[in-house]
Amino acid sequence: MVSNRAVVWSPDYLSYRWSADHPMNPTRLELTMSLASGLGLLEGAELVRPEAASDADLLRIHTPGYIEAVKHAGHSTTPGVLGPDSPHGLGTEDNPVFPQMHEASAILAGGSLTAAREIASGRTRRAVSIGGGMHHAMPDWASGFCVYNDVAIAISWLLDNGFDRIAYIDVDAHHGDGVQHAFADDPRVLTISLHQHPATLWPNTGWSSEIGRGSGEGTTINLPVLPGTVDAPWLRGFHAVVPGAIAAFRPQIVVSQCGVDSHREDPLADLALTIDGQRAAFLAMRDLADRHAEGRWLAVGGGGYGLVRVVPRAWTHLIAAALDVELRPDRAVPESWRERAHSLVPSVDLPVSMSDGGDVDYLPWDGPGGAPETGIPAVDRALTRVDSAVIATRRACFPLLGLDPEDPRD
Ligand SMILES: [Zn+2]
Numbered sequence: 479m480v481s482n483r484a485v486v487w488s489p490d491y492l493s494y495r496w497s498a499d500h501p502m503n504p505t506r507l508e509l510t511m512s513l514a515s516g517l518g519l520l521e522g523a524e525l526v527r528p529e530a531a532s533d534a535d536l537l538r539i540h541t542p543g544y545i546e547a548v549k550h551a552g553h554s555t556t557p558g559v560l561g562p563d564s565p566h567g568l569g570t571e572d573n574p575v576f577p578q579m580h581e582a583s584a585i586l587a588g589g590s591l592t593a594a595r596e597i598a599s600g601r602t603r604r605a606v607s608i609g610g611g612m613h614h615a616m617p618d619w620a621s622g623f624c625v626y627n628d629v630a631i632a633i634s635w636l637l638d639n640g641f642d643r644i645a646y647i648d649v650d651a652h653h654g655d656g657v658q659h660a661f662a663d664d665p666r667v668l669t670i671s672l673h674q675h676p677a678t679l680w681p682n683t684g685w686s687s688e689i690g691r692g693s694g695e696g697t698t699i700n701l702p703v704l705p706g707t708v709d710a711p712w713l714r715g716f717h718a719v720v721p722g723a724i725a726a727f728r729p730q731i732v733v734s735q736c737g738v739d740s741h742r743e744d745p746l747a748d749l750a751l752t753i754d755g756q757r758a759a760f761l762a763m764r765d766l767a768d769r770h771a772e773g774r775w776l777a778v779g780g781g782g783y784g785l786v787r788v789v790p791r792a793w794t795h796l797i798a799a800a801l802d803v804e805l806r807p808d809r810a811v812p813e814s815w816r817e818r819a820h821s822l823v824p825s826v827d828l829p830v831s832m833s834d835g836g837d838v839d840y841l842p843w844d845g846p847g848g849a850p851e852t853g854i855p856a857v858d859r860a861l862t863r864v865d866s867a868v869i870a871t872r873r874a875c876f877p878l879l880g881l882d883p884e885d886p887r888d
Pocket of ligand 1: 780781782
């Protein structure tokens, strides 16, 4: 049966749990699925249960020594923080050793792979796996709460299974460094990352000048935005760079990393998006897949540390986008979900609606120096700052894609 949309989910995703007080807590995934369910999104939806990624799958991106080290660590008798110089990054403050960490990480990777297989087989056009998006993991070390780079593994698999033009869009607050690293020299994969400026946030990469290497030059794009950026300037930046690049690249599939630590309440980053701005970004990426990739859209999760007030609502909007279910921002949060959330995290002031009331009306970018014509005072610092980044990024990358960096129609 072709359902055209699939939600890839396993309760085993909840075993990816670094420690009781680690910022990445699987409660966010549980509360997302219960909110999506409470709103009726999952009625009739195809839930696909993934298998864990095999060693052969993981070896697409990771080294044999690293995989062995992850297996060994997860079965050791000394979980927790071992020190800053732990081999392979396993046992640092960010990435403490936890029991069964190989198995827990392999199921997340298997989820993104399953989503890729569902789309490649033609069984579905869109698939979403909120457990994925571990975009910082490197070939032989854990990084930024990420053990196995599920999304790079899925892209690598797609490259071997009929796809040779893959667009990856990463809207997490942090630079998508691991995925960029995996494909920086591969012209078949366009990676685009929008993130908080590297001078102000770990991992301190993702400058406009990072454009790829060798034959992959021009298929790495970075748009860094300054701390405090709100919905409208963020969306202006997104639309000034992403649609033009996607149209020029002509992908067969769009892969989206949908980290939601860009939210104004996120404790680990300093961007200032609302749920509404994040929803607009998801819909924009879906629209790009519809327009340029025959609807093929693989969406994964990522960062997001507003475990109760942010992630569940944002990713419920993501699931709705993938399923093509109209979910209005002003929809009330079901009381049953509020009770569930309260029972898990009693101290949090719970949201009542699926919106933060954010303003997502952005002014389209209209070229360098265009702001005066739109009537925007040049002193609007937020726009000026985003435009500086837009111009730098377009000048670095657009000529390599055959586009005019100065022409707002490109
Ligand atoms: Zn992040």
